[in-house]
Amino acid sequence: MGTALGLMRKKGYxxxxxxxxxxxVNMEAASLYNHIKGKEEILIDTCFGLAETLEMxxxxxxxxxxxxxxxxxxxxxxxxxxxxxxxxxxxxxxxEWRHLSDDxxxxxxxxxxxYEKEFRDIVILGFEEGEFKNVDPKFATLTILASLNWVGxxxxxxxxMEPKEIAQKLTQFILSGLQKN
Amino acid sequence: MGTALGLMRKKGYxxxxxxxxxxxVNMEAASLYNHIKGKEEILIDTCFGLAETLEMxxxxxxxxxxxxxxxxxxxxxxxxxxxxxxxxxxxxxxxEWRHLSDDxxxxxxxxxxxYEKEFRDIVILGFEEGEFKNVDPKFATLTILASLNWVGxxxxxxxxMEPKEIAQKLTQFILSGLQKN
DNA sequence: CCTACCGATCGGTAGG
DNA sequence: CCTACCGATCGGTAGG
Numbered sequence: 001m002g003t004a005l006g007l008m009r010k011k012g013y014x015x016x017x018x019x020x021x022x023x024x025v026n027m028e029a030a031s032l033y034n035h036i037k038g039k040e041e042i043l044i045d046t047c048f049g050l051a052e053t054l055e056m057x058x059x060x061x062x063x064x065x066x067x068x069x070x071x072x073x074x075x076x077x078x079x080x081x082x083x084x085x086x087x088x089x090x091x092x093x094x095x096e097w098r099h100l101s102d103d104x105x106x107x108x109x110x111x112x113x114x115y116e117k118e119f120r121d122i123v124i125l126g127f128e129e130g131e132f133k134n135v136d137p138k139f140a141t142l143t144i145l146a147s148l149n150w151v152g153x154x155x156x157x158x159x160x161m162e163p164k165e166i167a168q169k170l171t172q173f174i175l176s177g178l179q180k181n
Numbered sequence: 182m183g184t185a186l187g188l189m190r191k192k193g194y195x196x197x198x199x200x201x202x203x204x205x206v207n208m209e210a211a212s213l214y215n216h217i218k219g220k221e222e223i224l225i226d227t228c229f230g231l232a233e234t235l236e237m238x239x240x241x242x243x244x245x246x247x248x249x250x251x252x253x254x255x256x257x258x259x260x261x262x263x264x265x266x267x268x269x270x271x272x273x274x275x276x277e278w279r280h281l282s283d284d285x286x287x288x289x290x291x292x293x294x295x296y297e298k299e300f301r302d303i304v305i306l307g308f309e310e311g312e313f314k315n316v317d318p319k320f321a322t323l324t325i326l327a328s329l330n331w332v333g334x335x336x337x338x339x340x341x342m343e344p345k346e347i348a349q350k351l352t353q354f355i356l357s358g359l360q361k362n
Numbered sequence: 363c364c365t366a367c368c369g370a371t372c373g374g375t376a377g378g
Numbered sequence: 379c380c381t382a383c384c385g386a387t388c389g390g391t392a393g394g
Contacts, residue, residue, distance in 0.1 A: 030374080033375080039373065
């Protein structure tokens with residue numbers, strides 16, 4: 001179903017018909033239903049699959065690292081690795097989850113909120129350690145995640161920045177900003 | 182057409198039918214065509230209208246302010262003011278421009294790229310002044326704009342943060358980051 | 363601003 | 379995996 005994700009990234013989920021997907025793999029639309037239950041299954045599997053990858057990533061970070069700055073760097077690294085690994089899937093995860101049916105969308109938002117909370121706890125930990133400024137943790141977390149998720153929009157696998165380098169630059173930017181001291 | 186924008190934000194552009202829009206203003210779908218040329222006109226007018234507001238904002242900044250840090254603060258302020266002024270329009274501008282027809286979408290992307298360039302020039306200016314670090318200007322600009330545009334997702338007019346305060350916190354975050362010196 | 367309607371397309375099913 | 383098909387819905391038009 002990788003080619004389906006490619007179509008959905010290029011044309012958008014709603015604009016990609018089962019007939020589009022079928023003809024991209026030289027089938028008739030009706031035949032797709034022998035492989036998947038319906039169109040939404042593709043969206044569900046992709047969004048929740050990536051959610052799980054991200055959750056595992058942040059869990060690993062919280063299990064291992066102690067220092068908040070270290071945790072944040074590693075969380076950013078894992079997030080960027082997951083997003084850049086499959087840009088088609090990332091597009092569905094970042095943009096098209098809005099078109100999940102009501103109950104699935106509610107589940108998705110809940111998991112996204114939990115993931116945000118994990119990041120927020122790192123920000124709070126950094127303050128408690130005396131290493132981070134006394135910023136609004138919710139505001140800071142939303143701002144951080146916005147920059148991370150946007151990477152999927154401009155990252156190109158054949159470009160001149162590796163995911164690892166992107167993660168390092170993001171960490172640097174988020175920790176110490178643009179201005180010289 | 183404000184109610185149309187509200188529907189499009191809530192349900193998405195493609196999922197909002199002319200019949201939905203019509204019934205929200207107690208009309209028949211056919212009658213809408215006495216007011217607008219077609220469904221896409223709503224999307225076009227909104228996306229390009231906000232683009233123009235943003236362009237005016239950055240132009241003003243570049244005409245008046247001299248110092249890069251000042252320019253950046255004012256550019257962020259103008260951007261957040263524009264986005265928070267009409268969250269429905271902002272949603273179309275940030276998310277739904279992808280559904281513009283090919284030529285309009287190309288125009289939109291071109292104007293967005295020009296706007297990005299204005300921000301990038303401020304980042305470069307800051308480095309030339311010796312005030313900003315030697316960051317990758319393109320990377321920094323994309324990261325900055327990602328955080329700005331995400332504000333439309335969580336800002337609530339009745340919430341506890343005013344647009345002005347959001348802009349200040351964003352500027353602070355972008356200039357000096359999370360970590361204590 | 364409405365009634366009536368068009369051709370196109372959709373996700374999905376029946377039955378083989 | 380295909381042919382044939384379903385009901386629903388879409389953006390938009392004709393004509394008043």
